Amino acid sequence: MRILVADDDPVVREVVRRYLECDGLEVVETADGRATAAALERDDIDLAVLDVMMPAPDGIELTRAVRSGPRPETPIILLTALGEEEDRVIGLQAGADDYVTKPFSPRELALRVASVLRRAHPVVTTEDVLTGGAVELRRAARTVTVAGKPVELTAREFDLLAFLLANQRRVYSREELLAQVWGWSFGDLSTVTVHIKRLRAKLGAAHRIDTVWGRGYAWGRGDSDE
Structure with missing residues (x-):
């Protein structure tokens, strides 16, 4: 490469x-x-x-x-x-x-x-589709659509969305997301905050990324303090 x-x-x-x-x-x-x-x-x-x-x-x-x-x-x-x-x-x-x-x-x-x-550029042999409302993510193709329309995401945005969709309704702190998505044991927590904000903006009204006060973020929990 x-x-x-x-x-x-x-x-x-x-x-x-x-x-x-x-x-x-x-x-x-x-x-x-x-x-x-x-x-x-x-x-x-x-x-x-x-x-x-x-x-x-x-x-x-x-x-x-x-x-x-x-x-x-x-x-x-x-x-x-x-x-x-x-x-x-x-x-x-x-x-x-x-x-x-x-x-x-x-x-x-x-x-x-x-x-x-x-x-x-992951090596994937099978199609793995994750959905959340109008959002559909295809891991193998590295594509995301909202109501059938493509949405352009960066590599980290894609990984963060895939993790949230794969673990819907579970709340993750910024520290946990930094470890799970970025693979960092320490780092600037604003990294997570900024990526969450960007994902919400790109997915628009279709996003279900909820902020759970004092705990973190979850997809589809329904008690957002956003």
């Missing part, structure tokens, strides 16, 4: 490239927003790693452009400065699937890339 690594620091690009190539991945490098935008349009990219602070257009602008472009399903991992929670939240709202804070472990980033790729 082809991974785009976009960062204006050549040392970061070099280290990340070596780790990803050790995992058998092909790496395309870019150093600024314009070259990155061109690569996203020109090359068949399976996942993009974008630096938030890259020269304009920055990583967040590029994320928004991908989500509104011809290949909105392309997985995106953002690289953000340590402690810049606002950047992470804005990035997730823009449509990023994951983020890694700088300074970071190149091996951790490689593992995050592998995790997102597995979710975006």
Whole structure:
């Protein structure tokens, strides 16, 4: 698979490239927003790693452009400065699937890339359909429809919806969702909050994601404090 690594620091690009190539991945490098935008349009990219602070257009602008472009399903991992929670939240709202804070472990980033790729390109041999009201999710095809009309979701949004549909009426805390869907034992809980908000917006009136005060979220419980 082809991974785009976009960062204006050549040392970061070099280290990340070596780790990803050790995992058998092909790496395309870019150093600024314009070259990155061109690569996203020109090359068949399976996942993009974008630096938030890259020269304009920055990583967040590029994320928004991908989500509104011809290949909105392309997985995106953002690289953000340590402690810049606002950047992470804005990035997730823009449509990023994951983020890694700088300074970071190149091996951790490689593992995050592998995790997102597995979710975006699963090996499935049988069709597995999950439904909830007007919402229908097909795991094998990685598609979601509302009343028969397709809805475009990112890889993480799809995984979160699949988990909620597979466990309807059961309440999960943000910590539990972070562990079950993201595979993280710790992390920024706003990641879950932002993805829930995005799912509700994309599914519209068909969503049945309820907020259970003080406990978490559930699909179809019917006692939402939203």
